[in-house]
Amino acid sequence: MALRRTLALVKKNMKMFTRQPAVLFLLLLFPIIVTATFGLAFGGMGQGGVTNFDIGLLNLDAVSTDPQWTNSFEGNLTELEGITVTYFDDNASGQSELLQGNMDAFIVIPEGFGDSCTSYWNSPFDGSSWINTTVELYVDSGSMIASSAIPPLIQQVVLKTMFGNDATTLDLPVDIGSPTLVEASYFTQWDFMAPGIFAFASIFMIMIVAQSLTEERDGGLLKRLGTTPLKSHEFMLSQVISYMLIAVVQVFLVFAASFLIGYRPATDAAGLGFAFAILLAFSLVNVGFGLIAATISKSAEIASGLSFIFIMPQMFFGTFMPLGGLTETISRFMPSNYVTEAITTLFLRGAPVTTLSIWSNLGIVLVSGLVLLLIGVVLFRRYSTR
């Protein structure tokens, strides 16, 4: 194999990439824009700071004979960091604000709330004598974070109101261990999405591979190259090297953009190195899919459209979209899902680079990449170069 021929083609590819604004945009600028916009939109600012919640409060127990309980509830609620409380005089206006997305939650303290609390303390061990009431909690169903974070917070407020500051330090025979590995409750939505964005950013490489190869084929360049001493494996190697170089730059840019908007993954240099490695392996998958798309496309325009056959499933079933049920089953066949899973384990769960699961993820991505590349090369050589 002549390294010079391969490197000459790599050099040629790099020049072609950098001299075409559309390609440059899709390969480099697009990942940065996606990272920056998603990061900013989903809370990347401020190094995982506390998320703010706007909560509406309606007190229907204002005429209680024992107002200390409602006062205590309100006090405990407003004490919480990142909570802004807005008071309402009636249920309808509160519900309306919630429906319009102006609030994350709406709480209704029921009439008799104070009496209910007092009844408990009068006979704490005689449930039949308690006056039962229900604090109504309405949460913005359009917000994933609000839905998951607010109910436990309100539960905490109720406990603190009933039992005071000792509520969280009561001696119990059963302890719930402090979660040291998974600290999801402190993360923003962007933290959950970021690992998927890294895989997402490089998926569009499929389109560029398919486009550039169909252009070379349709322009007679592949035929022309076929009359030189260039071997087909040298040509394919030059493609793989070129796109791996692009992948390195892409990953670096996505990391840099994430860092600039405040993203701090819970990993070290080894973890970052591993992320680079698995994304490089993922570029093999993309080149393979690109070759397959180029084979079945009759022109560069068609190649752009057909690329989405491979882009969309990988994007929706393997990057930042929530999975469950059928989609989770489908995602097992998506190489991008294993990339996202490995990066999530490193960046979000803070697992060390020695964790077995990330290496098995890398293995799956690498093997998938090599198999797809092989299929792509065979199909392309057979149906596209003659």
Add this chain to the structure above:
Amino acid sequence: MHEEYTKSEFAAQTALTDKKNLGIIYVLCVCLSMSNTISKHAIKIENLTKRFEKVTAVDDLSLEIGWGELFGLLGPNGAGKTTVINILSTLLEPTNGVAAVADHDVVFGADEVRKIIGVCPQEPAFYQHLTGRENIELMGDLHEVPKDVLKDRVETMLKKIGLEDDADRRAGQYSGGMIRRVSTLMALISDPKVALLDEPTVAMDPVSRRAVWDFIRELKSNGKSIILTTHYMEEAEELCDRVGIIDQGKLIALGSPKELMEEHHAEDLEEVFIKLTGKKLREGF
């Protein structure tokens, strides 16, 4: 089967005729070991047929082209000229018959053939986003022309063909004539032993065409074998040592332009073609 002297045959023959001159034999053997074989013909085509489904593009064509010969392949569109070039370029495999370049079979010795040919395709294939110089250098790199040689050769060739001022512009901005000149240089930058030029001057302006003609003449004077396909009779008459006229895939006449004109009592090759086929050479386009 092939009219060739293999290394062993040649060495044995030499040794028998001049046993005393062992030094010369040694030198010859060294030279032969470098080239492996001495082929009598630059190109040899025997009973070549190429069919595309029901269409026969080349029909039982036999042809021999010598070293240093400039051979013109003439015929109208669809006559089979480009198919012959594509087979010799190793891009197509024959349906029947054999074709060899410097005694390397185009199917079984394709890798060897590609090392010694330079191909200028009918439709110029080039990278639009590379400059003219970069396109030419790329082909030199693919042929592994030594870097320093490549640099000098590119400069020299660009000057000869009149492109030195535009060499560093992107090829996508070139005129049709400039693209064809770049395409010709891309084919010849490796200094190939055999050049296959498929209508290199079609749609070229007279100045560009003249520059390419001069270039082709110089190649020939350097001992290269050249197959040139063309529609232009004056081009064939001007440049070619011999021409082969093909129609519907069949070779219908072969000889030097002068011989063919004398044989058919014609004033030019166009007239020869009309007399042979009853139609004009450029009817097809």
